[in-house]
Amino acid sequence: MALPVVFFAVFFAYPVTAIVARGLRPAGAWELGRIGEVLAQPEIREVLWFTTWQALASTALTLLIALPGAYVFARFSFPGKQVLRAVVTVPFVLPTVVAGSAFLALLGRGGLLDETAGVRLDTTVWAILLAHVFFNYAVVVRTVGGLWAQLDPRQEEAARVLGASRFTAWRRVTLPALRPAVAGATLMVFLFTFTSFGVVQILGGPAYSTLEVEIYRQTSQIFDLSAAAVLTLVQFAAVVLILLVHAWTVRRRQDALRLVDAATTARRPRGPGQWALLAGVLATVAALILLPLAVLVARSFQDADGGLTLTYYRALTSAEGGAFLVPPINAIGNSLLYALAATAIALVVGGLAAAALTRRAGRLVRGFDALLMLPLGVSAVTVGFGFLITLDEPPLDLRASWWLVPLAQALVGVPFVVRTMLPVLRSVDERLREAAAVLGASPWRAWREVDLPLVRRALLIAAGFAFAVSLGEFGATVFIARPDEPTLPVAVARLLGRAGELNYGQAMALSTLLMVVCAVSLLVLERLRTDQAGEF
Amino acid sequence: MSTTKKVTAAAVAAGLGIVTLSACAESSSGDSHGSGSKTVTLVSHSSFAASEKVLEEFEAESGYKLKVLEDGDAGVAVNKAILTKGNPQGDVFFGIDNTLLSRGLDNDLFEVYEAHGADSVLLAKRPLLDKKDRVTLVDTGEICVNYDKKYFADKDITPPETFADLVKPEYKNLLVVENPATSSPGLGFLIGTVAQEGNVEWPDYWKKLKDNGVKVVDGWDQAYNEEFSGSAGGKKAGGDRPLVVSYASSPPVEAIYSDPKPAEAPTGVAKGTCFQQAEYAGLLAGAKNPEGGKALLDFLSEKTFQEDMPLNMFVDPVHKDVKPPADFAKYAVKVDAPLTMDPQRIADNRDQWVKQWTSLVVK
Numbered sequence: 001m002a003l004p005v006v007f008f009a010v011f012f013a014y015p016v017t018a019i020v021a022r023g024l025r026p027a028g029a030w031e032l033g034r035i036g037e038v039l040a041q042p043e044i045r046e047v048l049w050f051t052t053w054q055a056l057a058s059t060a061l062t063l064l065i066a067l068p069g070a071y072v073f074a075r076f077s078f079p080g081k082q083v084l085r086a087v088v089t090v091p092f093v094l095p096t097v098v099a100g101s102a103f104l105a106l107l108g109r110g111g112l113l114d115e116t117a118g119v120r121l122d123t124t125v126w127a128i129l130l131a132h133v134f135f136n137y138a139v140v141v142r143t144v145g146g147l148w149a150q151l152d153p154r155q156e157e158a159a160r161v162l163g164a165s166r167f168t169a170w171r172r173v174t175l176p177a178l179r180p181a182v183a184g185a186t187l188m189v190f191l192f193t194f195t196s197f198g199v200v201q202i203l204g205g206p207a208y209s210t211l212e213v214e215i216y217r218q219t220s221q222i223f224d225l226s227a228a229a230v231l232t233l234v235q236f237a238a239v240v241l242i243l244l245v246h247a248w249t250v251r252r253r254q255d256a257l258r259l260v261d262a263a264t265t266a267r268r269p270r271g272p273g274q275w276a277l278l279a280g281v282l283a284t285v286a287a288l289i290l291l292p293l294a295v296l297v298a299r300s301f302q303d304a305d306g307g308l309t310l311t312y313y314r315a316l317t318s319a320e321g322g323a324f325l326v327p328p329i330n331a332i333g334n335s336l337l338y339a340l341a342a343t344a345i346a347l348v349v350g351g352l353a354a355a356a357l358t359r360r361a362g363r364l365v366r367g368f369d370a371l372l373m374l375p376l377g378v379s380a381v382t383v384g385f386g387f388l389i390t391l392d393e394p395p396l397d398l399r400a401s402w403w404l405v406p407l408a409q410a411l412v413g414v415p416f417v418v419r420t421m422l423p424v425l426r427s428v429d430e431r432l433r434e435a436a437a438v439l440g441a442s443p444w445r446a447w448r449e450v451d452l453p454l455v456r457r458a459l460l461i462a463a464g465f466a467f468a469v470s471l472g473e474f475g476a477t478v479f480i481a482r483p484d485e486p487t488l489p490v491a492v493a494r495l496l497g498r499a500g501e502l503n504y505g506q507a508m509a510l511s512t513l514l515m516v517v518c519a520v521s522l523l524v525l526e527r528l529r530t531d532q533a534g535e536f
Numbered sequence: 537m538s539t540t541k542k543v544t545a546a547a548v549a550a551g552l553g554i555v556t557l558s559a560c561a562e563s564s565s566g567d568s569h570g571s572g573s574k575t576v577t578l579v580s581h582s583s584f585a586a587s588e589k590v591l592e593e594f595e596a597e598s599g600y601k602l603k604v605l606e607d608g609d610a611g612v613a614v615n616k617a618i619l620t621k622g623n624p625q626g627d628v629f630f631g632i633d634n635t636l637l638s639r640g641l642d643n644d645l646f647e648v649y650e651a652h653g654a655d656s657v658l659l660a661k662r663p664l665l666d667k668k669d670r671v672t673l674v675d676t677g678e679i680c681v682n683y684d685k686k687y688f689a690d691k692d693i694t695p696p697e698t699f700a701d702l703v704k705p706e707y708k709n710l711l712v713v714e715n716p717a718t719s720s721p722g723l724g725f726l727i728g729t730v731a732q733e734g735n736v737e738w739p740d741y742w743k744k745l746k747d748n749g750v751k752v753v754d755g756w757d758q759a760y761n762e763e764f765s766g767s768a769g770g771k772k773a774g775g776d777r778p779l780v781v782s783y784a785s786s787p788p789v790e791a792i793y794s795d796p797k798p799a800e801a802p803t804g805v806a807k808g809t810c811f812q813q814a815e816y817a818g819l820l821a822g823a824k825n826p827e828g829g830k831a832l833l834d835f836l837s838e839k840t841f842q843e844d845m846p847l848n849m850f851v852d853p854v855h856k857d858v859k860p861p862a863d864f865a866k867y868a869v870k871v872d873a874p875l876t877m878d879p880q881r882i883a884d885n886r887d888q889w890v891k892q893w894t895s896l897v898v899k
Contacts, residue, residue: 022619043895108762206715206754206898220612221718222887223639385619392623399625479616482605494582496757504769 004353004372004414007345010396011407012375015386016232022389023229031226038230044214048234051194051210054125058132058193059186065133065284066140067182072281073141074148076274077266086522088289089138093468093518095489096135096198098511101496102292103131103203105299112295123205131199134288136189143185144178151177152260183249191242195235195377197475211235215379232382239377243370293515300508312505328506331491332513335471338487341406342413342470343463349410350417350462357418358425372418375411380475383408387480399480405487408476413466420465424458464525468518488514576600576828577626579820581613584631585848590840598831610720611636618643622822627829630674630817630836635723637671637816638883646670646818649830653837658856661814671816674836675851678784678874679724680810681711682803684766687778696779698808699732702745709749711779712763715898716890718754720813725781726893727882728811731875735885739896746897751777760786766803768794784810784874785850788867792847797863805869812874815851 024031038044073085091099106112107121107130114120121127151174159169197212209217211231218228269278303309316329350372357369375383387408391398398404428451436446474489481490488510495507576598578584584606595602605626607613614636617629621643632640640646651672661676681702683695696702702711714722733741753759761769764780767790787801794802817836819829835841842853846864853860860868 043891201754206718206752217717220608220615222890223611223615223618224887385616388616389619392620399620478608 004349004356005368007349007414008371011387012378012383012411015390016378016382017386018390019225019382019386020229020232023225023227023232026226034226035230035233038227039234044227044231047209047211047214047231050208051212054128054200054208054210055190055194055196057125058129058136058196059190061129062133062136062140062189062193063182063186065288066137067144068277069137069281069285070141070145070148072278074145075153075266076269076278078268078278082526083523084285085141086519086526087293088141088285089522090293090515090519091134091289092136092138093472093522094135094515095472095474095492096202097474097489097493097496098296098514099131099134099292100198100202101507101511102296103127103134103199105295106292107203112291122203123207125204125208127203128196128200128208130288131203132189132193132196134292135199136192137285137289139188139192140185143188144181147181148174148178149265150260151265153265180249184246187242187246187249191239191246191377194238194242195379197380211238212379212381216381219381219385228382232379236374236378239374240370243373243377246373247370296508296515297512300505300512303505312502312509315502315506316509328486328491328495328510331486331488331510332517334485335488335514336517338405338409338477339467339470341403342409342473343466345406345410346413346417346466346470347459347463350414350466351421351459353414354418354421354425357422369418369422373415376415380473381479383411384476384479387476402485404480405477405485406470408480409470409473410466411476412473413469416465416469417462420462421455421458424455428454461525464521468521471514471518471521488517574599574601574828575603576628576825576832577603577605578832579605579607579613579617579624579626579629581610581631582606582608583610583849586841587844587848590844593840594832594835598828598835600825600828600831602832611718614640617645617820621645621820624820624822627820627823627825628817628832628836629820630815632671632816632818633720634812634814634816634877634879635720635727635882635886637879638886640818641670642883644821647821647823647826649819649833651830651837652834653839653842653855656837656839656856657854661854671818672833672837673854674815674817675842675845675849675854676812676814677851678805678810678871679721679728679781679813680784680871680874681725681806682764682766682780682782682786683806684764684778685802685804687765695804696806696809698806699729699741700808701806702779702809703741703748705748707748707779709751710777711745711749711781712751712753712759712777713781714756714759715752715754716893719756719759721756721781721783723886723890724811724813725809726889727877727886728809728875730885730889731811731877738889739892742893742896750897752898756782766790779806783850784869784871785846785852785864787869788864789850791867792863801867805871807869807871810871810874812876 024034069088073081104111104122107127108114111120111122121130156169156173159173160166164172194210195212196210197216200208200210200213201216204213211234215228215231215235218224218231269275300312301308301310303311317327353368353372357365387404388399390396391404398407432450433446436450437443441449471487472489473487474493477487478490478493481487486494492507492510492514495503495510584604591602591604594600603626607616607625610631610633613629614632617624617632618640629640629645632645648668648670649672650669654669654672657673661673681696685695688695693706696704696707701707713725716723716726729741730738732738751763753763759780760767760782761775762773763775763777764770764782765775765778766780767775767786769775770780784805787803787805790803791798791801817833819826819833823829837855839855839858842855842858843861845851845853846860859865
């Protein structure tokens, strides 16, 4: 447990505390009165109100649209299901700059919706809500659907034999079993939408601002560090609250449920009702997830007159054009290297943390469990600026170091590793190890023969998630990536920020490549799914 | 339990391995900050551009190796420089403008140094210089409303010339501007309206602009390349606003990057709406290579670099002997009397203006 604690203290708590202190203790004395002052401003209250209600609305809309999807993915078998499940997860690890431009292309001026129906949704709250569904669909499908697939359908059938109606049976048997998973997914979606940054910034325009966007504006534009610090604290408090409730629901989920192999519960849809449901879900997925992704791909192959072209892909290999000191294609190599290093760090730190959490119980450990999730909810700008001002002196002079980026990316990877490993580690029966020891196995051999085979797949899945999340990390990376070593998302953002057809096309081409890399790693994950329901 | 311990020990070892590796990687890559280093690092915003030939010339002349660190948009770059003050990321900062200069000076971001080329700065531009020689003026440019010539010709309307024109009914729903909180041309335009209308009256002017259908977007890219009907990007994106806040140098850019080059630029400049922006460079306090930094500052203010700027960053050189390149001169719009404002006045009021503007126009 020591290493994860040290890692979080040095690379998370210290930088974040330092930047907050810079804001609230400008002259060596705490100015806590600023908290009240900032919170009293009507603009700030408006931000708080908008942050909360859009998160509630986004979460409700996501559940409404994704729960039928969770059912369909859990209970029906149909061709292409594995691929589709990987594809719907792509948005979750896609950087928001990429998705934001896809939605602009769909909902903005001259977009598909504008051309077919004359409707424009950019700079409206609808664009934000729909993009949030796009990003978080997979959270619900994976958490709720994952568990749903393992519930024994015979329990519900038994209830029906005993005279319960179809609905009563579902309400009395399945719903209670699902409730903790639904609650967990709801809280995660709420957390992600509450701290939404890129979506709101790109699609919302100047009129809409979440806490996270406001922290960014206050820090990097207006340079009111004390206001930013206050907002960071407010967001921190909210996120801690969400995570504590989440930890509580997740723990409740470990109540004994009779779980079966997911492969045995799914079958072909029967009857017109089930076929209609399947068709409805597939249509929703096509419209909300596949279409924005397809728009990106299409634009990467489309020249100015609408013809097919490979110009943008070819241009990626050239340093001419000025946006970079190196050809943009190098970003792929950088991204892969950074993501590999970040994955290694996240696996070591997250794996150790999960092991520690499995062996010990008690309030303190549970608090640590929630603490490990914090990087998902704390402003990336805060972390990035924090890195900048804290990791600049020996022995931690990392500011000019290559390792800065993977360290920041590992911060967001660790929660995924912990959440994937924890349920699996907890399910390993201690008696197996004891049996091995009794039979004369050395501790190392017992670990190798007992633990490793059971944990290996979870470890690989965790690695895959950490890898994909690192590939897509944008918020912190953009602050610390060196200009001659941009990652894919950073390169995309920089190309989008430049005028000209060629730059735009290259941004789309790079986005497409990033999507392919993410999709491939997720497809590999699908093949490795464990029997246990991961918490993501 | 002993298994757990072993596993833990192995993992800790792996973790330490990473830390050790990182230490190695650090020592091999942290070369730019060594004492007596032959590398000089220029920190700038992401719009920094210079031809490779000119940068090589600097390296050959001075014997230093030049490293450029492009650090986000202008505002972010300045803020990051302030946050890392005393232990900066480089030796010279280029790209702090007159709207943000005070933020840097108040925070003692720069060391005093008078660049060799400073004497050659055009007389007319001298008043913009920092009085204590903490920064060196490198370039100027004008933030002005640009118009789509074709739109106004087709409609047979005279394009606007002044701030007063912009609130007239014939220009209703035509203008797109940037948010001054998030964009430097947006901020320049806001300050221009304050300079023109006065400390007290400017909110009334913006009320009229709002009633006349001004549209606000967050950044220059979106305003110019998507909303504006006159730019190459805007045409493709179906932009429908023929008036946009951009630069006096935007029309030459539109013309020079067209194929074939047109006889005249497709866009024009409303000359009565121009606010002069000036960009400075300075030696960062605590620079690891101050001598290299001074050489670089000299270079930025000398003829070679000044001649290279117009076609790379589309700004006006300030060196009195530098003539803009032929292409640039051909399409350039000459603004005779742009609005200016004392950096101190900007410093004292900027944040208040932006706040007031936000509650007036956006909310």
